[in-house]
Amino acid sequence: MEDYKYLFKVVLIGNAGVGKTCLVRRFTQGLFPPGQGATIGVDFMIKTVDIGGDKVKLQVWDTAGQERFRSITQSYYHSADALVLVYDITSRESFNSLPGWVKEVEQYASRKIISVLVGNKLDLHKEREITIEEGNSCAESHNMRCLETSAKDSDNVDRLFLDIAVELTNNVRNVEIKSGPVEEEIRDHGSVQGCCR
Amino acid sequence: MAAATSLNFDSNSLERLTEMKDIHEAYEYLCKQENTIAEEIDELLEHQTNLEAKMSTLYRSVPNLQVVNSDAKQLGSMVSFTCDLAENVSGKVRLLDLAKGRVQEAIQRVNDVLDLKFCTDGVQTALQSEDYEKAAGHIIGGSVDVALHVLQDAKQNLTKIVREKFDAALVTADRASVERFFKIFPLLGLHDEGLRKFSKYLKSQIADRCQEQLSQASTLDSADRRAAVVYADTLTILFEDVGKVVEIHQPLVETYYGPGRLLQLIQWLQAECDEQASRIVDEFIRNREFSLKSRQVQALLHRGSGRTSTAHERLDPRELDVMLAECTLLNSRTELYLRFIRKRVLNDLEMVGNDEKADADKVAVLEKLLRECLLSRRIQELIGNYIVMEEYFMRESVIKAESMDSLEQGSHTSSMVDDIFFILKKCTKRAISSGSVDCACALLNHTTTILEGDYQDSLYAKLRAGFPSGSFDVAQAYSMLQQGRFPTSSSDTNAAKLEFMTTVNNIEVSLEYIQSLRRSLSEECAALLIQNREIGKDKLESCLNDLGAVTHKFKDVLDPVESSAVKPRLKPWVDSFLSVNHDIREDEFSMYEANDPFVQNFIMNLEQLLAEFKDFMTPSNYDSLVSLVTNEVTTQLEQAVLRSVFNRLGGLHFDKELRSLVTYLTSVTQWTIRDKFARLTQMATILNLERVTEILDYWGQNSGPLTWRLTPTEVRQVLSLRVDFRSEDIKRLKL
Numbered sequence: 007m008e009d010y011k012y013l014f015k016v017v018l019i020g021n022a023g024v025g026k027t028c029l030v031r032r033f034t035q036g037l038f039p040p041g042q043g044a045t046i047g048v049d050f051m052i053k054t055v056d057i058g059g060d061k062v063k064l065q066v067w068d069t070a071g072q073e074r075f076r077s078i079t080q081s082y083y084h085s086a087d088a089l090v091l092v093y094d095i096t097s098r099e100s101f102n103s104l105p106g107w108v109k110e111v112e113q114y115a116s117r118k119i120i121s122v123l124v125g126n127k128l129d130l131h132k133e134r135e136i137t138i139e140e141g142n143s144c145a146e147s148h149n150m151r152c153l154e155t156s157a158k159d160s161d162n163v164d165r166l167f168l169d170i171a172v173e174l175t176n177n178v179r180n181v182e183i184k185s186g187p188v189e190e191e192i193r194d195h196g197s198v199q200g201c202c203r
Numbered sequence: 204m205a206a207a208t209s210l211n212f213d214s215n216s217l218e219r220l221t222e223m224k225d226i227h228e229a230y231e232y233l234c235k236q237e238n239t240i241a242e243e244i245d246e247l248l249e250h251q252t253n254l255e256a257k258m259s260t261l262y263r264s265v266p267n268l269q270v271v272n273s274d275a276k277q278l279g280s281m282v283s284f285t286c287d288l289a290e291n292v293s294g295k296v297r298l299l300d301l302a303k304g305r306v307q308e309a310i311q312r313v314n315d316v317l318d319l320k321f322c323t324d325g326v327q328t329a330l331q332s333e334d335y336e337k338a339a340g341h342i343i344g345g346s347v348d349v350a351l352h353v354l355q356d357a358k359q360n361l362t363k364i365v366r367e368k369f370d371a372a373l374v375t376a377d378r379a380s381v382e383r384f385f386k387i388f389p390l391l392g393l394h395d396e397g398l399r400k401f402s403k404y405l406k407s408q409i410a411d412r413c414q415e416q417l418s419q420a421s422t423l424d425s426a427d428r429r430a431a432v433v434y435a436d437t438l439t440i441l442f443e444d445v446g447k448v449v450e451i452h453q454p455l456v457e458t459y460y461g462p463g464r465l466l467q468l469i470q471w472l473q474a475e476c477d478e479q480a481s482r483i484v485d486e487f488i489r490n491r492e493f494s495l496k497s498r499q500v501q502a503l504l505h506r507g508s509g510r511t512s513t514a515h516e517r518l519d520p521r522e523l524d525v526m527l528a529e530c531t532l533l534n535s536r537t538e539l540y541l542r543f544i545r546k547r548v549l550n551d552l553e554m555v556g557n558d559e560k561a562d563a564d565k566v567a568v569l570e571k572l573l574r575e576c577l578l579s580r581r582i583q584e585l586i587g588n589y590i591v592m593e594e595y596f597m598r599e600s601v602i603k604a605e606s607m608d609s610l611e612q613g614s615h616t617s618s619m620v621d622d623i624f625f626i627l628k629k630c631t632k633r634a635i636s637s638g639s640v641d642c643a644c645a646l647l648n649h650t651t652t653i654l655e656g657d658y659q660d661s662l663y664a665k666l667r668a669g670f671p672s673g674s675f676d677v678a679q680a681y682s683m684l685q686q687g688r689f690p691t692s693s694s695d696t697n698a699a700k701l702e703f704m705t706t707v708n709n710i711e712v713s714l715e716y717i718q719s720l721r722r723s724l725s726e727e728c729a730a731l732l733i734q735n736r737e738i739g740k741d742k743l744e745s746c747l748n749d750l751g752a753v754t755h756k757f758k759d760v761l762d763p764v765e766s767s768a769v770k771p772r773l774k775p776w777v778d779s780f781l782s783v784n785h786d787i788r789e790d791e792f793s794m795y796e797a798n799d800p801f802v803q804n805f806i807m808n809l810e811q812l813l814a815e816f817k818d819f820m821t822p823s824n825y826d827s828l829v830s831l832v833t834n835e836v837t838t839q840l841e842q843a844v845l846r847s848v849f850n851r852l853g854g855l856h857f858d859k860e861l862r863s864l865v866t867y868l869t870s871v872t873q874w875t876i877r878d879k880f881a882r883l884t885q886m887a888t889i890l891n892l893e894r895v896t897e898i899l900d901y902w903g904q905n906s907g908p909l910t911w912r913l914t915p916t917e918v919r920q921v922l923s924l925r926v927d928f929r930s931e932d933i934k935r936l937k938l
Contacts, residue, residue, distance in 0.1 A: 046574060046583075047641030050742065065745065074583045077590040078641045081648035084656075085749055113505070 010054055010063040014174045016167065017082050019107055020092035021100040022071030025126040028157035029092065030068040033167050038158050045070040047078050055168060057175045064171055076110075083114035088122065088170045093141075095125040095154060096133040101140070108148050120173055121150045124166060128156035319353075326357040335365055336383070339390035362391055373404050386459045394460055395467075402471035405448050409472070413441045413479040417486060431525045434487035435532035438480060442540035445476050449547055463555035466548050466565055470572060473544075477577035480537075484581045487533070491526050497588040500595040520603075523596050530589040531637035537582045538638035541573050542734070586642050590634070594649045597630040601653060605661060610701070615708040615821045623658065624716045628723065635727040640739030643731060647724065647746040654717065654753045662713070662757075665706040670768040671696035700768075704819040711824045714754050721751040765831040769812065773832075776808045777839040781846060785853030786926050792852045802860040806867045809836075813871060822873075829872040833879045836864075844886055845920065850927050854890030861887050882912045889913075889921045895932040898922065902938060 018026040027045050031037045034051040050067045067086070069079040083089070091107055093100040104123070111121060123145040125136060138154060145152030151169075155162040220226045329338035338361050365387050372380035381404050388397025420437045423429070429436055449469070456464055488494055499518050548569050552562055573579065604622035611618075627650045634646035728743045783800045784791070813832065817825055849857065861883055868876045877884075892898060898918065901909060913921065915938035922933045 043571065043574065047639075048644070048742065050745065074580070074587045075641070077587045077594075078645045081590070081594075081645035081652075084652040085648065 010061040012060065012175060012178055013063045013065060014087040014171065015065045015067060015082075015085055016088045016090060016170055017067040017069065017079075017086040018090045018092055019069055019079060019111075020071055020124075021094070021097075021103050024071065024092045024094040024097070024100050025157050026071065026092050027068050029090075029124070029126060029155065029163060029166075030066050032157040032160055032163045034066060036160075038160075044072060045075075047075055048082060053167075055171050057168075057171050060175065062171050062175055064167060066167070080110060080114050083111060083119075084116060086115060086119060087174050088120040089115060090122050090124055090166070090170075091150070092124045092126050093136070094127050095136045095141070096127055096130045098135045101125075101136045101144070104144060118177075120170060120177075121148070122166065122170060123148070123150045123152045125152070125154040126157060128154045128161050129158045323353055323357075326354070326361075330357070330360070330364070335361060335368070335387055336390070339365070339387050358391065362393070365391065369400055373400070373407070376404075376408070382455070385455070389459050389461075394464070398456070398460060398464060398468060399471065401452075402468055405452065405472060406475035409441070409444055409448065409475050410479060412444055413437075413482075416440050417483060421486065421490070432529050432532055434483055434491070435529050435536060437486075438483045438533055439536045441476065441479050441483065442536060442543075445472060446540065446543055448472065449544075453547065453551070457551070457554075462551055465551035466569060469544060469548055469569075473572060473576050473578070480578045481581055484533070484585065487529070487585075491529070493526065493585075493588065496523060496526065497592060500592045504591065504595060520596060520599060523592060527589060527593050527596060528633060530585060530592075531633050531642075534582055534586050534589075534642065535636060535638035537578060538734070541579070545569065545573060586637060586639055589637070590642060590645045593630055593634055593646060597626060597646075597649060598653065598657075600626040600630075601658065610705055615705070615819065616712045617705050617709060620709045620712050620716065624713075624720060627653065628720055631720075631724055632727055635724065635731055638731065638734065640731065640735060640743060643728060644739075644742050644746045647743075647750055650720075651746070651750045651753055654713075654750075655756050658713075659753075659756060662706055662710050665702060668699075668703075670703050671699050701819065704816065708819070708821050708824055710757055711821050714757055717754050717757075718751065721747060724750070765828070765835065768816075769828075769832055770835055772808075772812060773835055773839055776805050777836070777843050779804070780840065780843040785847050785849040785857060787850065787852050787856065789852065792856060795856055799860075802863050806864065809867070810871075826872050826874050829868065829876075830874055830879075833868055833876055836868075837879050837883055841883060841886070844883070845924070847924065848926050849890045849924050851891070851893070851925075854887070854892075854925065858887040858891055881910075885909075885911060885913050886921050889918060890925060892922075892925075895922060895928050895936065898936065898938075 018030060020026055022044055027042060028038060030051055031039060034053040045068060048067055048069045050065050052063060052065055054061055054063045056062070067082055069075070069082070089111055091104065091111070093104060095101075111119070115121075123141065125138075125141045141152045141154065153162055153166050153169075155166055157163060217229065220229055326338050329335065338357065365384050368380065369384040371377075372384060381401070385397055385401045385404075388394065388400070416437050420433045423433050427433075449465075449472070452468075453465055456468060496518060503518075549566070552565055552569075601623050604619045604626060607622075608617050608619040631643075631646045631650050635643040637643070725747055728747065732738075732740050732743065780801050787795070809832070813825075813829065816828055820828060844857070861880070865877060865880050865884075888901065889898065899905065901907075902911070902918075911918075918938060919933050919936065922928055922936075923930060
């Protein structure tokens with residue numbers, strides 16, 4: 007038996023080339039492998055983190071951004087606990103595609119899903135085409151949180167995934183509270199371990 | 204001054220001394236000189252011994268020195284002798300060397316002259332007799348400076364001829380000539396050119412044959428057995444053709460061009476394969492109205508439920524079914540072909556035995572080619588659309604199976620369960636047969652989504668109203684079925700009950716079916732993984748596990764049956780226990796034995812109740828129901844017991860009643876019942892005691908294998924039900 011208390015599925019989506027694979031590899035392996043080819047289909051990686059004393063296993067699904075793999079990607083929305091919608095802050099095009107992605111999520115994903123908007127490539131902020139404000143207001147209009155990250159510099163990557171893990175763990179515990187002993191809600195990262203830096 | 208003067212003294216001058224003064228002077232001088240000399244002589248005499256010692260030492264050394272001298276002379280002569288000898292020998296060797304060099308040069312020259320003569324003669328005769336292989340062979344052999352330009356001329360001449368002849372052979376598709384000249388290029392050092400020209404020839408061959416096949420395909424009679432998969436067949440023929448070309452020509456390339464050149468050849472050939480495959484895919488898309496259907500499906504899916512769409516009628520599911528099968532065939536053929544190419548090139552690379560870095564680079568080039576070639580992209584596009592259409596097909600078929608749901612008399616489950624699982628299995632198996640792990644995973648995901656979504660919802664919706672109360676007339680229920688269909692709106696509770704029971708069974712069977720679906724799909728996936736070098740194993744396993752886990756979301760379906768159909772009916776039957784007096788005399792006890800006032804009737808009622816359900820339930824569902832009924836019986840009976848009073852004979856009678864009940868319930872189920880009666884049995888034991896203190900024979904240390912399910916308080920409470928036990932005795936008990 008594997009040793010974990012909760013398993014959550016996190017699915018990354020967004021246009022091709024915004025850095026989904028890099029975010030996943032940075033978080034799960036601590037690597038930034040430059041110059042990879044486009045992802046074919048989907049792939050997942052596992053990382054177990056400690057959330058308030060419980061082992062939480064995150065199954066992070068990396069998906070291909072190219073249109074021809076869209077139907078494969080869509081089949082994973084339903085079982086996802088969290089969706090990370092990624093754009094590239096240096097690419098207006100990737101940002102403009104967001105409404106299309108949101109529509110897909112609404113169509114296929116379960117209603118309980120957590121979605122987070124992520125503007126990646128913060129290391130290239132000098133070439134920025136999308137301001138933080140734009141990102142925030144887009145996230146707000148779709149009821150999401152927004153975060154800017156850099157998979158290259160490892161900025162906000164752990165925070166992104168750990169926030170999701172904490173929120174999902176709290177949600178499950180809240181359901182359990184009705185039938186089981188009350189567990190304290192985790193409010194900050196003080197009790198979160200397992201980030202690799 | 205005196206010394207100066209004294210120098211002038213000699214014997215002659217002394218005689219000439221005349222002056223006294225002078226004589227004196229001379230005398231004194233001489234005296235002084237005598238003294239000095241005497242001193243000097245003394246001094247010298249002092250050294251004499253020393254000198255003599257030294258002299259004697261020297262005298263003793265003389266013989267030694269003579270030996271050394273003679274030895275040195277001998278050595279000297281030896282050295283000079285050796286030197287002479289060495290000079291002599293090396294001189295001769297040098298001479299020999301020089302002579303040998305000259306002889307070699309001479310031989311080389313003679314050889315070259317002969318060679319040249321032979322080559323120039325050979326080239327000319329070969330050219331004359333159009334034997335270009337021989338001519339090229341001669342060119343490789345020649346290397347003499349003087350004749351080089353002759354040979355280079357010949358080489359240029361030959362290259363020109365070979366090119367012209369090769370091109371001519373290409374135009375006339377003269378296979379023998381093409382292969383002949385193809386072998387000459389590497390002899391001329393023109394490996395790349397030869398391979399490129401050759402691949403051009405092969406490409407044109409592939410293209411011609413493929414176009415022929417494609418035009419045949421377009422004229423194929425639609426009634427033909429292979430008509431439904433004609434594009435998959437055409438693509439297969441193309442792949443087989445490319446495969447054959449590689450099979451046949453790889454040994455040639457390897458022999459004449461050396462190993463490690465297959466990757467280059469494949470890169471050129473794949474360009475043609477891409478183009479031809481793309482044409483086949485275009486034809487497929489056009490003639491099967493693939494894009495149109497894909498768009499229709501997209502539109503239907505975006506509208507949400509396809510239940511009441513009019514576009515649905517335009518989309519013939521059977522036609523869709525056939526096309527989907529061809530889609531997966533197109534993909535599986537492509538996967539097979541790409542695997543073949545990968546294996547071939549890797550084998551070829553292995554033979555070269557390059558360093559790891561160079562190998563890794565070439566493997567990366569190969570993988571990129573396989574992943575990103577036009578063929579792969581076209582097929583990926585196709586499969587992307589296929590997945591959407593397959594999902595649609597699956598959903599629509601499930602909805603149809605639900606709408607055509609019917610129940611045959613004597614069957615526990617209705618038709619939709621078998622039908623729906625058949626559809627799910629068929630569609631997902633088909634997706635797995637495509638050979639694409641991602642495609643297989645996508646349909647596994649959709650199957651999971653349907654099962655835990657629409658399917659589960661529709662089943663549970665039928666249970667939501669609960670089990671109608673009142674008795675259940677089976678014959679009446681069946682008569683309400685209209686040709687096996689449940690009445691859509693009927694106030695008849697019997698039909699509603701039948702539907703409820705069927706749904707419960709449907710759910711129960713679905714749980715089994717989910718696991719067997721998972722098992723059978725697992726096997727299909729295992730076969731897929733073997734082909735696929737285990738790549739994507741984790742993905743498939745994760746998706747299969749999700750499918751298996753759907754079972755957890757189907758549970759507790761019998762609870763509503765129990766609470767609405769069993770509980771209320773049990774109540775009056777158990778209550779009748781209260782009307783039976785358990786504080787009885789001997790004659791009453793005998794009368795009870797002859798004519799039981801409670802339990803026979805109670806068992807009969809239970810039997811009737813369970814019989815109502817038995818025929819409509821799967822065996823395991825029935826066992827679950829018996830278990831639920833037993834729980835309810837024991838709970839209610841316990842309460843009834845606690846509200847009664849007993850004497851010794853009454854207790855004995857209760858014990859008998861209980862045994863009958865346990866025996867009956869044990870007989871109707873596979874599951875164990877006795878444990879559920881543990882508390883009641885213990886109550887009967889207590890009610891059967893002779894006196895209060897007898898309980899201590901069974902309590903605490905004396906309990907033996909018996910585990911008390913009653914608390915001390917409950918034991919006292921039960922003891923106090925005995926009218927003949929004094930409450931002080933009960934209070935005094937130390938439990």
